[in-house]
Amino acid sequence: MESEEFKVMQAKALDQLRRGQSLTGKDGAFAPLLKQFLEAALEAEIDVHLNAVERANGNKRNGKGVKTLKTMDGAVTIETPQDRQSSFSPQIVKKRETVLAENIAPKIIGLYGLGMSFRDIASHIEEMYDVEVSHSTLSEITERVVPLVKEWQCRPLDPMYTIVWLDAMHYKVKDGGKVSSRAVYNVLAINKDGKKELIGMYVSENEGANFWLSVLTDLKARGLKDILIACIDNLNGFAEAISSIFPQVEIQSCIVHQVRNSLKYVASKDQKAFIKDLKCVYQAATKTKAELELSKLDEVWGKKYPVVLKSWQSNWGKLSTYFDYDEQIRRIIYTTNAVEGFHRQVRKVTKNKGVFPNDMALMKLIYLATEHISKKWVKPLQNWAITAQQLHIRFGDRMKLDL
Numbered sequence: 001m002e003s004e005e006f007k008v009m010q011a012k013a014l015d016q017l018r019r020g021q022s023l024t025g026k027d028g029a030f031a032p033l034l035k036q037f038l039e040a041a042l043e044a045e046i047d048v049h050l051n052a053v054e055r056a057n058g059n060k061r062n063g064k065g066v067k068t069l070k071t072m073d074g075a076v077t078i079e080t081p082q083d084r085q086s087s088f089s090p091q092i093v094k095k096r097e098t099v100l101a102e103n104i105a106p107k108i109i110g111l112y113g114l115g116m117s118f119r120d121i122a123s124h125i126e127e128m129y130d131v132e133v134s135h136s137t138l139s140e141i142t143e144r145v146v147p148l149v150k151e152w153q154c155r156p157l158d159p160m161y162t163i164v165w166l167d168a169m170h171y172k173v174k175d176g177g178k179v180s181s182r183a184v185y186n187v188l189a190i191n192k193d194g195k196k197e198l199i200g201m202y203v204s205e206n207e208g209a210n211f212w213l214s215v216l217t218d219l220k221a222r223g224l225k226d227i228l229i230a231c232i233d234n235l236n237g238f239a240e241a242i243s244s245i246f247p248q249v250e251i252q253s254c255i256v257h258q259v260r261n262s263l264k265y266v267a268s269k270d271q272k273a274f275i276k277d278l279k280c281v282y283q284a285a286t287k288t289k290a291e292l293e294l295s296k297l298d299e300v301w302g303k304k305y306p307v308v309l310k311s312w313q314s315n316w317g318k319l320s321t322y323f324d325y326d327e328q329i330r331r332i333i334y335t336t337n338a339v340e341g342f343h344r345q346v347r348k349v350t351k352n353k354g355v356f357p358n359d360m361a362l363m364k365l366i367y368l369a370t371e372h373i374s375k376k377w378v379k380p381l382q383n384w385a386i387t388a389q390q391l392h393i394r395f396g397d398r399m400k401l402d403l
């Protein structure tokens with residue numbers, strides 16, 4: 001067991017153990033030798049402990065004890081070396097430790113990432129493994145996510161993304177003993193290979209174009225140089241903020257947001273007729289046809305609802321961008337449904353958290369939810385091969401194809 005091969009296996013297994021990965025699961029580096037590994041590691045630790053100073057003071061080995069450890073993959077019984085003065089404090093398996101905590105940590109983080117409370121997680125762990133886990137232990141384990149969140153937020157980005165959706169979700173967080181609102185800014189993108197990627201997540205006290213400007217500045221600092229199409233809601237100043245950082249971007253305001261906002265100012269008795277006429281505008285086959293229908297809409301409803309028609313007319317430039325593309329791309333960009341769908345999935349996880357204790361607690365849970373959701377983002381969008389060619393024809397070298 002002292003061969004070089006064993007030492008390599010030992011080092012690999014120790015690394016997996018410290019990072020919370022199972023040693024005895026399917027991909028465990030040391031599955032058949034967990035007992036021998038732990039015992040060998042303990043022997044190495046006591047050899048280091050019983051140095052010349054300890055021995056000069058009369059300390060030496062004093063037999064072995066027996067301990068049974070519970071892991072996610074079952075129980076393992078090991079022999080633990082002891083010293084005469086009981087000053088040996090092993091680190092690989094600590095005194096009075098009956099659970100290989102690092103082995104269960106991924107399970108705890110996984111349950112936390114599904115939105116379970118500490119109380120529910122503790123009950124589940126006790127039921128599954130007959131082990132009691134304290135609130136403080138659960139807190140310590142979930143805090144290990146914090147460095148991952150910070151590293152993820154700072155990771156380098158691709159130089160170009162084809163389509164980007166920008167939208168915010170809103171939560172409540174405790175702040176100085178009071179409950180405050182928080183806006184979580186999310187930037188969902190499609191890379192040049194047609195795959196989804198959440199390239200940014202930021203927290204602020206409220207949603208506004210000024211904060212979006214800082215978000216876009218951060219994206220640029222992380223390596224993003226170009227966005228082909230940006231899909232946004234109708235937040236005042238939002239389009240200008242994006243264009244100031246990425247001047248070549250094409251802006252598409254969400255049609256669905258515009259329709260919803262319009263109907264707020266149309267009397268209920270007129271809404272059915274108004275929306276029928278409005279559909280002729282945004283469902284038109286061409287931009288020319290849409291503009292003709294918008295003129296008709298103004299003739300019929302302009303005097304009664306001048307503010308609504310003025311909104312469509314003044315925002316037409318960024319509302320009509322999608323008409324420059326064929327049906328395949330139009331469906332992708334004419335609304336912010338892509339990022340709103342992502343938000344709905346996140347809310348399924350966060351719905352039981354009425355108020356978060358702090359901003360980082362909010363970020364941790366959304367990050368873990370995103371890690372789970374993004375496992376399905378392994379394939380490109382449907383018909384991406386055709387879409388990529390169309391984008392290349394329109395944007396030229398900004399959308400290079402690997403040919």
